[in-house]
Amino acid sequence: MLPLAEEIVKSGNHIFEHSRVVEIEEDDAYTAVTDGGYKVRAPKVILATHYPFLNKEGFYFARIYVERDYIVAIRAEEKYPGGMYINAENPARSMRNQVDKDGELILIIGENHKAGQGVDTINHYHALIDYAHQNFTVKDIPYRWSTQDCMTLDGIPYVGHYTSDTPNLYVATGFNKWGMTNAIASSVILKDLIVKGKSHWEQVYSPSRKTTASSIGKFIIENANVAEKLIAGKLSPLPEDINLNPGEANVLKIDSKRVGAYKDEDGKIYVVNTTCTHLGCELNWNSAERSWDCPCHGSRFSYTGDVIEGPANKPLKSENTNIFERVATDKF
Ligand SMILES: Cc1cc2nc3c(=O)[nH]c(=O)nc-3n(C[C@H](O)[C@H](O)[C@H](O)COP(=O)(O)OP(=O)(O)OC[C@H]3O[C@@H](n4cnc5c(N)ncnc54)[C@H](O)[C@@H]3O)c2cc1C
Structure with missing residues (x-):
């Protein structure tokens, strides 16, 4: 990757690392806005962020x-x-x-x-x-x-225009665990779409392609599953008084609030709001990776609340010190 990165920079282009894009603004071009407030402006933008984080167009969260x-x-x-x-x-x-x-x-x-x-x-x-x-x-x-x-839903990646109404905004996602091959196919398709305005493969991979009958069934099943997780997460009864061992976490209810508490190896406790900042599903604890994971769209957060993986691009809300102190002193 490094020689490739060097070539990109040598040819007058820029690579920005550690720059999470949180919004794409549109006027006569696109402006990617980062979490640090920096802006990068370009006439054409490809979203290759694994899970697309733009929700307002394309309904990728349902597909x-x-x-x-x-x-x-x-x-x-x-x-x-x-x-x-x-x-x-x-x-x-x-x-x-x-x-x-x-x-x-x-x-x-x-x-x-x-x-x-x-x-x-x-x-x-x-x-x-x-x-x-x-x-x-x-x-x-x-x-x-x-x-x-x-x-x-149909096993083919979504590669091409983000929606049929966004001629200069592109996406490459849904590699179905075959990213090494599908990423190469995507780069060929996107290069042709941008440079030539068309690609031999654009209809097959088009994110706006017609959905087949079998994938409509999958659409209903997957979205019913998201709805079930969204509702179950809000309604499930929670313990109000729990004991944690170092390295353990649990979701609990304090002052009528659903919060996630994690105790590190030194006994320090971290309390976060477990409502996903993407679309509001309730997060579950991943004991193997020690992260808060979204059962609806796969966002992941560290026990301190930082985003590990999108589509969420905002950290978890931190809980106020009163709750933190009461949990730390009374409950553990
Ligand atoms: C168990 C397993 C085995 C696999 N085995 C294979 C295999 O044998 N062969 C194969 O071809 N594939 C395999 N894959 C699949 C492959 O690893 C993935 O499909 C591929 O890595 C996905 O590529 P991507 O570019 O979509 O996402 P990523 O590789 O995740 O790249 C996305 C990039 O976008 C960045 N990003 C995310 N959000 C933002 C944001 N808001 N702002 C700025 N940057 C952002 C991320 O930091 C990251 O660098 C496997 C996957 C799994 C789960």
Whole structure:
């Protein structure tokens, strides 16, 4: 990536890092406004922010759902036979290998679920570790991580004009866990749309394409699921008095408010408002990654409330000191 970045800068273009865009203003051009208040103006803009964060146009929040998968990297007595594998049955498991300075790693992937809706998320790692032990003589498990990806209703990414009314605003999203290939396809399509005004593939990938009957069914199911999570999150009964161990968090009710409390390893408690700043769903605690995750659209926040992953682009509201102090002194 670095040589590519150097070429971009050498040819007179700019790369801005650590600059979260929170709004796109439109007049005779587009202006991307960052959370620091800086502005970048351009005649054409591509939104390639994984999940599109603009809600007012395109209704992407109703057409994309987010899935999370888990990965463990093991070292085994056996040598990996080479290749990449995925099983046909459920639960899905896929395998590949990677070599690092200490030798061969075998990557075992699986346990997918809708983001923010896993059970106790640490259990997903345990399931992959059990699978590793069933198939290999495991010597070590040096790494584990998880990631999430945007899924479209018909399995084809949304690449092209953001809406049919935005000729100079483009999007590339919904790679359905195949970003390495779909990102390349997207760049070819978007380059042709911008430079030539058309692409051979634009109708197939068009975000405004006609929805097929099967994807209408998926649309209804996914949006019913979002509505269910939105309502369930607001109505679920919450404990008012809980004990937390270091590294644990829970959602609780204090002074009629739904808040999330996390206790770090030193016993310090962090309290945040758990209403997602994207579209108002109630967040769930992800015990494996120690983050607050949205069950509706996949936004993620740290225990201090900072955005880890969009579409949300504003941090969680912090709770007032009274609540914080009372929780810290009375309840834990
Ligand atoms: C378990 C798993 C396995 C996978 N395996 C494969 C595989 O084998 N092959 C394959 O092809 N793909 C694979 N993928 C999929 C691939 O990793 C993703 O599809 C791809 O990374 C998504 O690319 P993206 O550009 O849409 O998003 P990202 O790679 O997330 O890039 C989005 C960028 O936008 C930035 N951003 C976000 N919001 C803002 C904002 N408001 N302002 C400014 N910047 C912002 C982010 O910081 C980030 O840099 C896998 C995915 C999963 C979950």
